[in-house]
Amino acid sequence: MNDAKTDRQLRLYVGLVAFGGLCCLVWAAGALTAVAPGQLLYVTALTVIIASATSRLIEMRVRSDHHAFTSTSGSILVAVATVPLPLALICTALGILIAKAFLRDSLKISFSVAKNVLAAGAAGAAAYLAGIRPPTTLTFAVEFGPRLVAALVLASLAYAVVDELLSHTVVALATRTAWLQSFKRNWDVVAVVRLINVAVALLVLYVVKSEPLFIAAMVPAMLALQFATKNQIRQRVDQEAWQRLAASTDQLNVTDLTGVLHAAVTRVPELFSADGAEIELRDVSPPRLVRGSANRISYEGPATEAPARTGEVIEEDLRGPENERIGVLRLLFRKSVKLSDSEKYKLQTFASSLYTAVQNARAYTELKRINAENAHAAAHDPLTGLANRRELLEQARARFAARNTDGIFALLLIDLNHFKEVNDTLGHTAGDDVLREVAKRLEEAAAPGDLVARLGGDEFALLLTGLPTPAVAAHRATALLDSLERPIEVEGMQLTVEAAGGIALAPGSGGVQELMRRADVAMYQAKRGGQRTATYAHARDTADVGRLMLGGELSRAVAEHEFTVDFQPIVDLGSGEVTSAEALARWHHPQHGHLTPGQFLQTVERSGQLPGFVDAVLEQALTAYRMWLEAGFDLPVAVNVSPRSLLDETFPAAVLTQLARHAVPADRLVLELAETLTLSQLEVVDRALNELRDAGVRLALDDFGTGVSSLSVLSRLPVHQLKIDRGFVRAVETSAEAAAVVRSTVDLARSLHLTVVAEGVESEPQRLALWELGCVAGQGHLFARPMRSGRLLATLQRGSAGRPGVLAGALHPAGSVVRMPRRRTPGQGRSSLPHLPA
Ligand code: C2E
Ligand code: CA
Ligand code: CA
Numbered sequence: 001m002n003d004a005k006t007d008r009q010l011r012l013y014v015g016l017v018a019f020g021g022l023c024c025l026v027w028a029a030g031a032l033t034a035v036a037p038g039q040l041l042y043v044t045a046l047t048v049i050i051a052s053a054t055s056r057l058i059e060m061r062v063r064s065d066h067h068a069f070t071s072t073s074g075s076i077l078v079a080v081a082t083v084p085l086p087l088a089l090i091c092t093a094l095g096i097l098i099a100k101a102f103l104r105d106s107l108k109i110s111f112s113v114a115k116n117v118l119a120a121g122a123a124g125a126a127a128y129l130a131g132i133r134p135p136t137t138l139t140f141a142v143e144f145g146p147r148l149v150a151a152l153v154l155a156s157l158a159y160a161v162v163d164e165l166l167s168h169t170v171v172a173l174a175t176r177t178a179w180l181q182s183f184k185r186n187w188d189v190v191a192v193v194r195l196i197n198v199a200v201a202l203l204v205l206y207v208v209k210s211e212p213l214f215i216a217a218m219v220p221a222m223l224a225l226q227f228a229t230k231n232q233i234r235q236r237v238d239q240e241a242w243q244r245l246a247a248s249t250d251q252l253n254v255t256d257l258t259g260v261l262h263a264a265v266t267r268v269p270e271l272f273s274a275d276g277a278e279i280e281l282r283d284v285s286p287p288r289l290v291r292g293s294a295n296r297i298s299y300e301g302p303a304t305e306a307p308a309r310t311g312e313v314i315e316e317d318l319r320g321p322e323n324e325r326i327g328v329l330r331l332l333f334r335k336s337v338k339l340s341d342s343e344k345y346k347l348q349t350f351a352s353s354l355y356t357a358v359q360n361a362r363a364y365t366e367l368k369r370i371n372a373e374n375a376h377a378a379a380h381d382p383l384t385g386l387a388n389r390r391e392l393l394e395q396a397r398a399r400f401a402a403r404n405t406d407g408i409f410a411l412l413l414i415d416l417n418h419f420k421e422v423n424d425t426l427g428h429t430a431g432d433d434v435l436r437e438v439a440k441r442l443e444e445a446a447a448p449g450d451l452v453a454r455l456g457g458d459e460f461a462l463l464l465t466g467l468p469t470p471a472v473a474a475h476r477a478t479a480l481l482d483s484l485e486r487p488i489e490v491e492g493m494q495l496t497v498e499a500a501g502g503i504a505l506a507p508g509s510g511g512v513q514e515l516m517r518r519a520d521v522a523m524y525q526a527k528r529g530g531q532r533t534a535t536y537a538h539a540r541d542t543a544d545v546g547r548l549m550l551g552g553e554l555s556r557a558v559a560e561h562e563f564t565v566d567f568q569p570i571v572d573l574g575s576g577e578v579t580s581a582e583a584l585a586r587w588h589h590p591q592h593g594h595l596t597p598g599q600f601l602q603t604v605e606r607s608g609q610l611p612g613f614v615d616a617v618l619e620q621a622l623t624a625y626r627m628w629l630e631a632g633f634d635l636p637v638a639v640n641v642s643p644r645s646l647l648d649e650t651f652p653a654a655v656l657t658q659l660a661r662h663a664v665p666a667d668r669l670v671l672e673l674a675e676t677l678t679l680s681q682l683e684v685v686d687r688a689l690n691e692l693r694d695a696g697v698r699l700a701l702d703d704f705g706t707g708v709s710s711l712s713v714l715s716r717l718p719v720h721q722l723k724i725d726r727g728f729v730r731a732v733e734t735s736a737e738a739a740a741v742v743r744s745t746v747d748l749a750r751s752l753h754l755t756v757v758a759e760g761v762e763s764e765p766q767r768l769a770l771w772e773l774g775c776v777a778g779q780g781h782l783f784a785r786p787m788r789s790g791r792l793l794a795t796l797q798r799g800s801a802g803r804p805g806v807l808a809g810a811l812h813p814a815g816s817v818v819r820m821p822r823r824r825t826p827g828q829g830r831s832s833l834p835h836l837p838a
Helices: 002-031 037-054 073-082 087-105 106-129 146-175 180-186 187-210 214-253 257-271 341-379 389-401 418-427 428-445 470-482 511-529 551-559 599-608 612-632 649-660 677-683 684-696 709-716 726-730 738-750 763-773 789-798
Strands: 276-281 286-294 296-302 313-319 325-333 408-419 449-457 459-467 489-491 494-495 498-505 534-536 563-570 578-589 593-595 637-643 671-676 697-705 721-724 753-758
Touching: 002 106, 002 494, 002 738, 037 073, 037 087, 037 214, 073 087, 073 106, 073 146, 073 187, 073 214, 087 106, 087 637, 106 146, 146 180, 146 187, 187 389, 214 341, 257 276, 257 286, 257 296, 257 325, 257 470, 313 341, 325 341, 341 389, 389 449, 389 459, 389 511, 408 470, 408 511, 418 428, 428 449, 428 459, 428 470, 428 489, 459 551, 459 789, 470 498, 498 511, 511 599, 511 738, 551 578, 551 612, 563 789, 578 599, 578 612, 593 738, 599 612, 612 637, 612 649, 612 671, 649 671, 649 684, 649 721, 684 697, 709 721, 721 738, 726 738, 726 763, 738 753
Parallel strands: 498 534, 578 637, 637 671, 671 697, 697 721, 721 753
Antiparallel strands: 276 286, 276 325, 286 296, 313 325, 408 459, 408 498, 449 459, 489 494, 563 578, 578 593
């Protein structure tokens, strides 16, 4: 241990000094001649003077600042100048012994005695060399004059050298500070005091020259000198101590707590001349303890595990302005000590500075943590941990700045389809699970260097970087969307996430905003086109107003009846006769004009305005039905239903109320349902559809054949009709697969007693092909585009070839109309059909 080593060194040193002193005294005792009775009084007075000059009564009470502020040297100078050296040494030893006896510390006493004896010896030797040889008879042989002054100065110097050397060495050893540091402190005052001592000695010598017993008068003179210097020195010492305190507290101004504690623990011992210090913070669990000494930390850790303390402890609480106690500062001493009032006050001051420093460091750490957290939160999405919109924009901006070096980059926007339904029906926990899984998959599928972000809701974005050619962006996008294909398991259910992605390459101008806009446009193109991804192409950019819609606009649209409905007739493919009509919503926007569902539907679905919109559509559809009926055309009306409406528990009641209000039989209303995953999996949807079906409302499955799970949906949903998606109709004459889908749909429908309607019939060959495949109903531009209900009525009334209610010529002469289309036998003509499970 360091402390033990210091102790050993100190003892060894003191031992050496004591030995030196003892040698001097042994010599003195041997050389001592008998003291004449006349001298005895003088010698006693001399001893008393040395004792009182050294006494603590008038010594500065500053630990470790010790020796030089006394008039010890003056009295010793008088001794060596007036009595033979052996006698002077013994007087010195006795005087110091008396002065220091109260210390009760043999080490200190013997050091003090030995040091002064040695110093007195040196002074005596110097005086002797300078020609001062006091006779044993106590008569002053030396003339007053320059010679005496020179001798005294020399003796004082010799005394000073020994005194300084021995004293500072002991201080340096005890406090483990540099020798020079100890020496430099107050050296100027010390030098002055030494000079004054010489002067005092001269004065005393002058007085005792005529009458030796006048020496008694020296006691008050010395006391006066000490008092004179005392205040000055006290001020100095005090000031210095405060300066050191201030410097130490300055060092506490660091921002980390450990730094504060270390600085305090290592500074405190020097400030209070303690052997060590420790700080225990009690307001943390477990209490933290730091212990150390002037230049090292000896323990740091839980207070309970700290090695036991030895020696004396002085404690000071660390308290805040409200008196709250956060811990304690302890000064550790090997020996028992008592602090002066001023030291106590300094300790309090230091403790309160330490309190402030600790709390500051803590506050700073907390602030740093909060800042870091804020920075992270500001850049990340809390749910998925992905970058957020802000971060994405920031990074994109950085890419733009560095584009010359980084090559091509692109933005991929991904929007999940029908996510809201999952969220609303399965609950937010499940929705969150899906989002997290999507985030995970995107991250896994992303290339190193790509930034995956969640923009909010079910919108994700990827900054694709390091693209060798623009075409690679589309490949990467496809791979990313592929990663979402695998069903996601949520609460035991297998959900398939559908998503659309829009890709935009970094444009030459317009920056991040333009990049975002383009990706957005592309994403909507993908959505509308039913593709998984689309790449932005300038030619197709029709600044998509649908994305600009605001919730406020939607409520106005509902209130101001800006939503209208067009009707597209559904005809008997064989006869051309109109059998029903599908209601298709339109928005007459005051600024953007005529908007189609593709432009606004998603906004409506995502807003709170869906019920109002549904009401407006139903209202107009049923009003149209009544109008046509009154004109003699009983045409069931088909209304499209958002999956989201099916999750709305009030939806069935809203439909039935409207039917009742318009006095429309339930079986004249067809609800067209888009095939989605939620349709087949959710109880709430089942309940709604069963309620409507039980009331007599007819249900159609829209866009049949496009969903991933057409058949499983069908096996569960109580629908009456299938609507073959436009995509198959368009390809029915050219693609064997499309024809197969149509054929199998027809077969399926027949076996389940469902009707089939082909969508998007645009040409006679399509009509014929459909007819031949067994599909008997269709709608499309071949027959009519969607139109206002009044116009449809006029069209119906006008009819075709004089037949009202007919829109096209019959496929076959009226007489030979075969209501059931011919069926091809398998293997004949077009490709054989896959066998569909029922
Ligand atoms: P959908 O139910 O498949 O409606 C048929 C869409 O095909 C309509 O587009 C229609 O104008 C268009 N169309 C009809 N014949 C042809 C043709 O021969 N060729 C081509 N290329 N297209 C044809 P629209 O009106 O833009 O509606 C788009 C989709 O918006 C609808 O698809 C439907 O899913 C949805 N939608 C329309 N009205 C409503 C509504 O009131 N509520 C809800 N929830 N969805 C609606
Ligand atoms: Ca439809
Ligand atoms: Ca459709």
